[in-house]
Amino acid sequence: MTFLTTRSLSKHFGGVIAADELDIQVDQGEIVSVIGPNGSGKSTLFNLITGIYKPSKGSIVFRGEDITRRKTYEIINRGIARTFQATRLFSQITVLENVMTGFHRRTGTGVLGALIKTGMSRREERETPQRALEVLEFMRLGHTKDRPAASISGAEQRRLMIAIALATNPHILLLDEPTAGVSAEEAKELLELISEIQKRGIAILLIEHNMKVAMGISERMIVLNFGKKIAEGTPQEIAQNEVVIEAYLGRD
């Protein structure tokens, strides 16, 4: 069974074609990166998959279910999680509370449970902070747990975004330029973490601007340009692909 597949996925904004007949496939447990010059449609792809944009055309199938017309929260509920290119966090609450919010998918206490402390609500309120802390420690953020999210460093914030996404216990994680704006050393640490995440069975679809980074970590790469897929293959194949080289050189 295919894991995540898009077919002829397209997005038009008036006259602008942001995504053009994209056929993308990710298999369970893979790390695939999506690369391409600026404006080639990478983030658009993520927005389409996660329901933030409605496709103009095409379909998205995830674990056998057509999720093309589904709303964002429904898609996340089915096990797709994502981060954003520009850091987005719940800035006024603590780091721990940020990750606890991510546990929304895995818990079920409603209004009634909140008002009268049912068994489930008591258990969840006890467990959620513990499990959130585990996620934080995995992402090497345990020491920041009680600080407001807005007060931690840029690199820590980017790891926090990933932590929130991980908290939803996804089958596949969409990472939008996770190493953007961080130092080389921090990038290396992030890549180790991403590798660890894959080892836990979570597939990863990664947008990466840095070719070297992408080639270092991916099993497979997809290259976009002007919203179209222009190449696909292993990092070695992509490195030698003429169309790809031209697309990048041409942009200089």
Place this chain on the structure above:
Amino acid sequence: MDKQWMWYRRGVYLALLLLFILMPLMLKRYHMTALGTGLFYVLLGLSLNLITGFAGRISICHGAFFGIGAYACGLLIVKTGMHFWPALFLGTVITGIITFLVGIPFVRTKGPYFAIGTLCFGAIVSLIILNWVSLTGGISLRGISSPAGIGSLTFRTMGTYYYLLLVVVLLYIFVSHRLFHSRVGRALIAIREDEVLAECTAVNARNYKLMAFTVAGLLAGFAGGLYAGYMRAIDPGLAGIGHSFTILAMLIVGGSGTISGAIIGPLILWLLPEFLMVAADFRLLIYGGFLLLVIIFMPQGITGQLRMISPAIGRWLP
């Protein structure tokens, strides 16, 4: 926060509660009346806090739900001879249904449309109450009976009503606190901070906003019914934009999003002008002025600002 300090804090709150319980023995009648009405504004602040504070959506029609609750309860009593408590219950249910129905389209809106929509809804409600004279009596509705006693307690005096209000305030605080410290509260706050990101944690933003809006309206309606029994006569001004604005100002000045802010804001903004004998005309002027100053210089309100200045003080202001 260590357990010992938590108990210490609870002790302090209990002492504050005791203070409020002893108020009728310490204050003169005029001041007690003011405090009583002030407690209604605390109820309104706490309920508005659910949608505007927790979920972060400005609602300028909270007075309308208060008014609908008051009129629903009052009309049931005056027109059908129902007793107070059943009328209060039914009036609250009616308000809840109306809030829910109105909320359905509103929670699908984006940007300023929610606030504008509530503004218009509030305008419609006060216009209807004012103009449907045959139903509502136009400029005022009189002759509402006071609540029937429970056992040996009667509710004809302001004194007993005051204690009833204190109990209801505690109830609203309880509801707010429980919701805040729960998965539901976390979802609402996520929606307030970044709705799209919240959706990315599988939060159905529309449903949560609708829930918060409806509960807020229900609680406002209940307070309205209580008000009808308290004042025995009500007027359309309760549902007016001026009143809704006042409630919003009280919450924001106090500190939107915090339970202590929802209590402190209304108490200060209501009691200060009362005790200083400020004329009614000046009050809205003062409220507008305070709101403007706060939103420019202290957008987190009094409690928010105190928290920012000193986390030590902040621990006392949940």
Place this chain on the structure above:
Amino acid sequence: MEELVQQIANGLVLGSTYALLAFAVALIFGVMYVPNFALGSLYMLAAYVSFYTMDWGVHYLFTIILGIVIMAVLAIIMELLVFRPLATGPHASGFIGALGLFVILENAAFVGVGPEYRAIRSPYVDMALEIGTIKLTVQLLLVFLAGTGLAIGAYFWLLKTKMGKQIRAVSQNKEAATLIGIDINWVNFTAFAASGLLAAAAGGLVGPLALANPAMGMMPITKAFVVVVLGGMGSIPGAIMGGFILGLVESLGAGYISSAYKDCFAFGVLVLVLMIKPTGLLGTTELRE
């Protein structure tokens, strides 16, 4: 038949004032993404300017011009003191600031000049033109012609002049506009001044027809919001046309359905529209971040 024509005439007159107010709201909303409720106060204050300066012997038409100048200045002061500081914060702050300003000004007027309704004795109220069997008060004609003329004129200003184009550029894409060197501060400045002008014109023109009182701004500005939401929050032609349509609907509705509830039409339509299309009639359906 005469009734109908009279209603339509009233509707068009009313509509022209709504068009001016809606234009003003849409203008500020375009550049700052803030629904500026305080314009309702400028509307009201302009009527009072007419009232008081006429007492000193100034001719009515000049009082309108005076009102326009004063309110344009007041609008600029508002922008500098309130809206500019709030622009850097969350969007809701601007809205709350506008509400606060409105309440302050409305109640300052209550306290300052009292709640009594004041009649503004424009010389044109008593003059009338006879066209066939229809009698048209010159004041009505004045409001319609001046209001419509001003709205259309301002629209052309927006389309053709350099400043107008800059304002439109900022409304469409603030970041791109700064990148090509447009001075956002000047644009905001001008947009506010223009809005103050339009709101003041509406207030000054309508003054003699409605009695001036401190609360006179609340309903018109709320309706202007409705018009702008229905016409599409940044669209000026939508705002102008919507203003006229609302005026007609209200006037005909007041005549044939109910006079007491005429204010409800606008709000009822808005709530209904929001039920069907939560982003407004001409709004986009994508997320605006």
